[in-house]
Amino acid sequence: MHRYHSRGASVKYMLAGGTVIAAFSLLAESQGSLPAFPGIGDNAAVCQEMVQAQAVLSREQLAKLLTLPERSPKAQVQQVVKTPYCRLSNLSVRAGVSAQREVYPLAFDPQTLLVVLYEGDEYAGYSFSFQR
Amino acid sequence: MPVIPSAFSVRASLGPGFVLLLALLAGCTSLSSQSPTFNLRLYQQWELQPGDLIGGRAVLGSLGDISVDLNGGSAYAPFDGKAQLDQRRCVIFSSPQVPAYIFRLCGLASLRLGDRRQGEVLGSGSVLQFATLRKQANDTWAIVEPAKSILERTLQP
Numbered sequence: 001m002h003r004y005h006s007r008g009a010s011v012k013y014m015l016a017g018g019t020v021i022a023a024f025s026l027l028a029e030s031q032g033s034l035p036a037f038p039g040i041g042d043n044a045a046v047c048q049e050m051v052q053a054q055a056v057l058s059r060e061q062l063a064k065l066l067t068l069p070e071r072s073p074k075a076q077v078q079q080v081v082k083t084p085y086c087r088l089s090n091l092s093v094r095a096g097v098s099a100q101r102e103v104y105p106l107a108f109d110p111q112t113l114l115v116v117l118y119e120g121d122e123y124a125g126y127s128f129s130f131q132r
Numbered sequence: 133m134p135v136i137p138s139a140f141s142v143r144a145s146l147g148p149g150f151v152l153l154l155a156l157l158a159g160c161t162s163l164s165s166q167s168p169t170f171n172l173r174l175y176q177q178w179e180l181q182p183g184d185l186i187g188g189r190a191v192l193g194s195l196g197d198i199s200v201d202l203n204g205g206s207a208y209a210p211f212d213g214k215a216q217l218d219q220r221r222c223v224i225f226s227s228p229q230v231p232a233y234i235f236r237l238c239g240l241a242s243l244r245l246g247d248r249r250q251g252e253v254l255g256s257g258s259v260l261q262f263a264t265l266r267k268q269a270n271d272t273w274a275i276v277e278p279a280k281s282i283l284e285r286t287l288q289p
Contacts, residue, residue: 069269070232092279093233093264101231117231125232125267 047086047103055085056107057114065114070125077123081116088115099124167245170216170224172236172265175274182238182261183220192239193261196275198283206256207237209248210285216245222261223254234273235282236263251289262286 057065064080084102091099097119104114113129174181176196184191193199209215213227222238223245240255248254264278 070267071269088229091230092281093230094266095277095279097279099230101229115228115231117233127228127231129228 046088048089049087051086051102052083053085055083055104056110057081057104058107062106062114065116065126068123070123072123074118074121074123077116077118081114084116085113094119103129167214167216170218170226170234172218172220172224173272174265175268175270175272181220182222192259197236197238197261197263198278200260200262200283200287202239202257202260202287204256204258205287206253207240207260207262207286208289209250209252209254210235210282212250213248214246215243215248215254217243225254232267234265234267235278235286236265237261237286238263250285253289 061080061082065077068077068080081102081104084104086103088101088103091101093099100118102116102118104116106112106114111131113131114126115129116126117124178195180186180191181194182191182197209225211227211229213225213229216224216226218224218236220238222236223240223243225235225237225248226233237254238261239259240257243255244253262278262283263275264282265273266276268274
């Protein structure tokens with residue numbers, strides 16, 4: 001009897017805790033409709049320009065992209081990945097060179113974003129960003 | 133009838149130890165997965181690198197490093213990302229927001245490794261040796277000329 005009672009109480013605490021967490025995540029999500037990278041608040045990390053809200057990257061596209069070497073022509077990469085979901089703000093990592101960053105959610109794992117970086121007409125590389 | 137209580141008592145006595153063991157294991161894995169060593173392979177085949185010894189003296193910076201007088205101050209994460217040590221005990225900072233590039237910071241102490249938010253301290257020291265490295269097609273990293281803005285973000289949170 002006592003056991004059942006304490007189990008019931010712990011379930012109540014779990015429910016309460018879960019509700020609080022859910023409320024917070026809802027609040028966090030409602031703060032912006034654009035996806036933010038880990039570390040919300042850094043403007044450079046948030047989509048600067050929406051391109052195509054439905055854009056996703058399929059497994060096949062990703063597999064093809066991974067075979068393309070760094071420094072491939074930008075056009076060759078874009079032929080594989082097509083239109084991006086959004087663009088991040090331009091950034092200069094190397095002196096005198098502006099980098100463009102385009103973002104693709106993965107079709108099979110929408111919480112994961114692929115970020116592709118170009119410098120001029122050259123593909124520099126990619127990374128995966130995991131949304132919280 | 134007596135079997136069940138004894139089984140329970142065994143489980144109960146194992147319980148705390150087992151939980152502790154799990155916690156310790158989890159602690160170990162989280163420590164090692166937090167910041168495994170970054171095996172940096174340089175594109176440039178330079179003979180001397182930070183951490184090498186020459187004439188009985190330690191090399192602090194190499195060709196391609198920008199030396200900055202930190203004067204005991206801190207260096208900060210230029211983006212959200214991860215700080216790891218390389219095999220020469222320099223900090224390698226990488227960010228999913230900046231594909232194809234990593235940043236090498238040598239000369240820092242009081243290191244804060246692992247996941248770091250933009251503006252968080254990476255470490256402090258008297259002289260910082262800063263290098264920007266760009267990924268090459270053969271999985272090596274080439275030291276390139278860093279943009280001023282990246283250095284500014286690293287020196288001022």
